[in-house]
Amino acid sequence: MIATKERIIPKEFVEKFHKEHPDADIWPSVIADHIALISLIEYFNIKTVFEFGTWRGCTTLLFYSHPNIKKVATLDIHKDMNITYNSPKRGAMDAKGDMRIHEAHPQSEKNFYGSFFRGKPIKQIFCDSMKYVPAEKYDMVFVDANHDYTHVKNDTELALKMAKKIIAWHDYNNGVLGVLGEPGVVVYLDELINAGNKIVATYPGSCVVFMENKEE
Ligand SMILES: C[S@@+](CC[C@H](N)C(=O)[O-])C[C@H]1O[C@@H](n2cnc3c(N)ncnc32)[C@H](O)[C@@H]1O
Numbered sequence: 001m002i003a004t005k006e007r008i009i010p011k012e013f014v015e016k017f018h019k020e021h022p023d024a025d026i027w028p029s030v031i032a033d034h035i036a037l038i039s040l041i042e043y044f045n046i047k048t049v050f051e052f053g054t055w056r057g058c059t060t061l062l063f064y065s066h067p068n069i070k071k072v073a074t075l076d077i078h079k080d081m082n083i084t085y086n087s088p089k090r091g092a093m094d095a096k097g098d099m100r101i102h103e104a105h106p107q108s109e110k111n112f113y114g115s116f117f118r119g120k121p122i123k124q125i126f127c128d129s130m131k132y133v134p135a136e137k138y139d140m141v142f143v144d145a146n147h148d149y150t151h152v153k154n155d156t157e158l159a160l161k162m163a164k165k166i167i168a169w170h171d172y173n174n175g176v177l178g179v180l181g182e183p184g185v186v187v188y189l190d191e192l193i194n195a196g197n198k199i200v201a202t203y204p205g206s207c208v209v210f211m212e213n214k215e216e
Helices: 012-018 030-042 058-065 094-102 106-111 147-162 177-182 184-194
Strands: 048-052 071-076 123-126 138-141 163-169 209-212
Touching: 012 030, 012 058, 030 058, 030 138, 030 163, 030 209, 048 147, 123 209, 138 147, 147 163, 147 184
Parallel strands: 048 071, 048 138, 071 123, 138 163
Antiparallel strands: 163 209
């Protein structure tokens, strides 16, 4: 748990963000998650962030909006890409699910592909994370793309190469994913914990956990 009294709890920053972006609040857990992510940025003095999983670009914009942040890159698939799915289940976060939404509601395209940060100098990468070859390092890597086991493992292995300070994952403490049948984050991260890695929960009510990944 990192919510100790010496920590800054960036409630004001996150409340201001949500006031400016009222549609950012789509899940009950989202404010706790945003507080957790911004507290990591402040605590670890994070200046650069890479994100696996853009969707509307809400967390991307949250990172970008923080005054510490100098550079943000975010990666997602595009509906016109030829993706080979290996997840048989319909998780809210898996690529197949998103593709079905695209197919059913082509007009909803504005809700995808980083609509929150349109026009901002954020590096947007369209690539299947299974095929991604990292070119740069970032202080923090945030893993929040396809939540099935194979993808979380792939994205985490890339994050281990890319993160200068920390890796954060979304949806570890999230019962919803279990219900939807995609417990990949929990299963894979528990393997990492059992292998001796110290993965730390953030704030109560938040689905964000993190691990330090110090450079040699
Ligand atoms: C949970 S959403 C990301 C939400 C975003 N981080 C936020 O909180 O605002 C997951 C995203 O991962 C993307 N995704 C799924 N499979 C992917 C893959 N193989 N490579 C890259 N992105 C993928 C989906 O298209 C979706 O937009």
